[in-house]
Amino acid sequence: MTDARPSRWNRLVAFWDARETGESMALLRIGAGLTVFATMVLLIYREIPDVIWVDFKDGGYRSLGSGQHLVRRLGGPSPGLTWTLVWTACISSVFVTLGLFGRVSIFVLLVSYLNLHRLNGETSGSSDIVITNALWMLLLTRATVTWSVDCYIKNRRWSSDELITAWPRYLLILQIVLLYGTTGIQKVSAYWLPIGGWSALYYILQQPTWGRFDHSWAAYVFPLTQIGTLVTWLWEAGAPLLLLVLYYRNTADRPGRLRRWFNRWDLRWVWAVIGITMHLMILVFMVVGPFSPITLSLYFCVFRPAEWRAWLGKLGQRLGRGSNAPAVDEDPA
């Protein structure tokens, strides 16, 4: 008698072969597209590319060398090439937001943005890496099958039930966990811990480098900043628990007291509310570029496409437009 159960490898293959509808990735596509568009418009308006992405001999603030990949092949970071890439990124981000030209517009945006931000390591930061990592995953799935102009052109409807591969969404969930988890455990300063009086957030707000305005008010609400420090550190370092939450939700029919306890509430919402609050505070108090909007865009991936469809369908009904959105189904992850 042979064992009918698939091998561990085949179960893994089946897991990464899962299909789902495209709502979560469509929302990420719109979030990422808008984030890059806003970033590029601000750069163009303030003429920042002439400062950071143009060589010193052409008016920039430092020597940039020959650039990477595409820039090197096209002769180095001349003002003409830099501005071509800037406008290409700006225009393609509009196409990505609208969901026009499928993977082509995502590829063009990825290549132009990647080559721009890697021109100058001094001005590139975590937000740029989150943006390009998200664009890679959008490129590797068909992120314009629904809620896009492409979908309307093909089906004469704005939404579609067409299935896409789910693994890019799974990898983006892993990306979120890595991003928060490793930044949390690298917060090794004494100020993040009791020996420094949980005062990290207070002192970060006092740095003129990143503050949007003067934060001397923080001295009068110091205990609140201490609570903020503790919650931020615990929430970030505890990010791997999100994987456990998702695993337990996905295997809710199995036994186990811990699993039952985890599934008593939808802990994804607890996680998301803390994260959204933290990022909104960063947006209000600090100037750190597009880190908050692009990271919040990744949150769309934590919830299943069918859930987004049901929630937005209900919202549509409430707004009086009517919707035939189906109930939440039980697809994996």
Add this chain to the structure above:
Amino acid sequence: MSPEQQRPEGFRGWWPHIRTALILFHICAVCLMAFPAPQGALQKSSWDDPSVKNEMHMWAERSRSIGFTWNDVEFRDFLWDASKAILEVRRWVLWPFMPYMNWTGARQSWRMFSAPHRYPVRLFIEVEQDGIWRPVYVGRSDEYTWMRDTFDHHRIRRIIFLHGWKRYDRRWSTFGKWIARHAAEDFPDATRVRIRQWKFRTPSPEELRDGKREIGGKFQRELRFDLQGYR
């Protein structure tokens, strides 16, 4: 039915298996890359910065309270050697993944606000007119706002932050030349430009409530440029 049983013929049949292998490779690469390590932090000059010294002192003191007998210098030497060893292992472990990470740009660098900078810098730019130095830009000031749209952009803030560290001395000087170029254009009657960093200790909540703000501040890394050469 298992994927093995329903596998189509040829490449289409193998593709899910190849894809799974590629995904696992990617997961290994990003997890190892994101693993905490002190890359970029092994600079003697950076360890001499008062922010870093203060941080090390706090940790050395705490370790002494639980039985270690080292002084601050010995603790620092231990950390230096341990960091070097970690980076060597990291370099060796990441070696097979580096071409992939470099080519795709899918880097994983998430050291964000790992420590507050207790001794930050504020950028000061002054021009000399009729023999008198006049401030034209002061970081976060609402009074001296020349080229504020540029200097307040987050990417330029990052430059100013990095140039506060000694290892960026050469770049700081080039940044100064770039500022001089613009000052020569915008202030035709100015003879010189002076660019400095105001380095200070951020106040504790008690000090701030007592009205003390930027404590022990002093100017550093002063650059002066004759603007005639830039016109």
